[in-house]
Amino acid sequence: MKTILAAYSGVLRGTGSSIFSALQDLPLGLWPCRSKMEKHLQVISVLQWVVTFLAMGAACTVLLIYIFCTDCWLIAAMYTAWLIVDWNTPKQGGRRSSWVRNWTVWKYFRDYFPVKLIKTHDLLPSRNYIFGYHPHGIFCFGAFCNFGTEATGFSKKFPGIKPSLATLAGNFRLPVLRDYLMSGGICPVNRNSIDYLLSCNGTGNAVVIVVGGAAESLHCTPGMNCVTLRNRKGFVRLALQKGSDLVPVYSFGENDVYKQVIFEEGTYWRAIQKKLQKILGFAPCLFHGSGLFFNNSWGIVPFCKPITTIVGEPITVPKIEDPTEEMVDLYHDMYIRSLQSLFDRFKTRYGLKESDILHVQ
Known part of the structure; x- marks a missing residue:
């Protein structure tokens, strides 16, 4: 009773510290364990991003069509009209929001794995850059957390540099999802968008391209250090045409957060995956993480494995x-050697053996 009265007196005096100290004196049984509560928030923050990536675009498209069939059709018509007017915004630098990039939810997202960003060299704001991100993983958690949010402090570590993570252009044709992605500084991975950022948006721009793309995701599995790069030269040609410096980026642990069923080359299921990849633009992977409520069950929640992103x-x-x-x-050869050197320099610090090598396909 004395504790409750002390908390109440703190409210009257307007002293938040009195409230906090008084509540801390309450029996522990009345409150959930702080560490468990934080863990739940971390899981929710990661799960919302996975569900957003998988379902938000389709769900919002269906909802928009449904609203057209109701008495609220005027709202859907107004949004569609605005969508048509705003259609080219993703190709013209997007519409990033510092407020969204600094949401607290992204800090919980970061701490779930956790995700870390390591800087090895300074970047000049007077130059533009193309970051080559490796490996793709299943959902590019490291790429999104480091370059689509401020959870790991990109702007503080690289002052004057504005990152733009490039992803599938098809995502920007879906209502609501397009705006959500743009708010994080995410842009379509197409020529028009990248040309604009590197040519018409001044300097200090860093376009982050997941070079291996969908093809690389088919190879990701725990313990696999393999990148699809040997025949990927378009980003190098683009860097030369724009005079933008190339920066290799490698994320240790990106492949460890999900377990995937890898089908051998030449098998029926592998052929289906590649066929769908060409049609859809992304690879339908058969993967699993842990369950939402039990760690030893299967689900879409990624495993808690550290992801450390090294910017070379x-x-x-x-x-x-x-x-x-x-x-x-x-x-292109210079880039491959630089990426391999980056991998070899840091591999033993982040759980790999000295004998492990980076396979470039």
């Missing part, structure tokens, strides 16, 4: 409007 040394690239194949190959 930039490769200075000259501006050549029409680079030759030899020039593209030269800088």
Whole structure:
């Protein structure tokens, strides 16, 4: 009773510290364990992003069509009209929101795994950059947390640099989802969007491209250090045309957060995956994490595995409007060597053995 009276007197005096200290004196049985509560919030924050990525676009499209069939059809018509007017915004730098990028939910998202961002070199605000992110993983958790939010402090570690994570252009054709993605500084991975950011948006821009894409996601599984890069040269050609420096980025642990069934090359199921990948733009992977309520059950909640993203040394690239194949190959080889060097330098610090190597396909 004395504790409750002390808390009440704190309210009257307007002293929040008195309230907090008084409530701390209450029996522990009346309150859930703080660590458990934080863990629940972390799980919810990660789960909302997974569900958003998988279902928000389709759900909002169905909802929009449904509203057209109700008495509220005028609301749907107004939104559709605005959508048409705003259609090209994702191709013109998007509409990022510092408020959304700094939501507290992203800090819980970061702490679930946890996700860390490691800086190895300074980046000049007077230059533009293309970050090559590796590996893809299933959902690119490291890429999103580090470059689509401020949870790991990108702007403080790289002052004057504005990151734009590039993802499937199809996501920006879906209502509501497009606005949600743009608010985090996420842009379509197409020529128009990247051209705008690197040519018409000043300097200090960093376009983050998950180079391996959907094809790489088919190879991700715990313990696998494999990137799809050998024949991916478009981002190097683009860097030469725009005079943007190349920056290799590797995330240790990205492949460890889900377990995937890997189908061998030449099998029927592998052929289906590749066929759907070409049609849909993403690879339908058969994967699982842990359950929502029990860690030893199967579900879509990722495993709590650390993800450490290393931003490597930039490769200075000259501006050549029409680079030759030899020039593209030269800088592509430089990029591969730089990525392998980055991997070898940090691998033993983040759970790998000295004998582990990075496989480049």
